[in-house]
Amino acid sequence: MSLLEWKSEYSVGIASIDDEHREMIELINSTYAKLESDPDDQIERGLEDIFTAISMHFALEERFMLNADYDEYDAHKADHEELLDQMRDLMDAYVASPELGAVLLEQGLSDWFSVHFASFDARLHGKLDA
Ligand SMILES: [Fe+2]
Ligand SMILES: [Fe+2]
Numbered sequence: 001m002s003l004l005e006w007k008s009e010y011s012v013g014i015a016s017i018d019d020e021h022r023e024m025i026e027l028i029n030s031t032y033a034k035l036e037s038d039p040d041d042q043i044e045r046g047l048e049d050i051f052t053a054i055s056m057h058f059a060l061e062e063r064f065m066l067n068a069d070y071d072e073y074d075a076h077k078a079d080h081e082e083l084l085d086q087m088r089d090l091m092d093a094y095v096a097s098p099e100l101g102a103v104l105l106e107q108g109l110s111d112w113f114s115v116h117f118a119s120f121d122a123r124l125h126g127k128l129d130a
Contacts, residue, residue, distance in 0.1 A: 002029045004025045006021070007118075012121055013125050013126060016060065017124075020053075024050070030046070031043065044095060051091065058080040058084070061121070064124075064129070067128075068128045072123065079120050083116060
């Protein structure tokens with residue numbers, strides 16, 4: 001089962017950002033699909049990979065926003081930081097208890113990602129310089 005699905009309304013119209021959004025969705029879905037079958041340490045590594053990919057993606061998006069002098073930069077960056085904090089908490093929860101971590105992963109990642117994509121990221125459309 002997939003946790004997240006790409007939707008055309010997520011597109012911000014910048015190929016590198018849209019490609020990374022698709023890659024993050026794939027990475028999250030593939031880690032989620034392994035939750036019941038793979039050993040905990042491999043799931044932990046998958047979560048680390050997701051965290052790295054997300055951190056790099058946020059940095060890319062923030063560079064685009066700065067270059068374009070985007071007026072919602074501060075609020076958007078603050079939401080990125082909040083998401084990274086939540087991702088860290090989720091990873092800690094998984095290490096402490098894989099069962100609880102799996103539940104949080106399912107609820108948390110799908111919700112906060114789709115909300116961020118559909119709100120903050122979608123508003124970037126037409127606002128960034130290609
Ligand atoms: Fe964003
Ligand atoms: Fe994004």
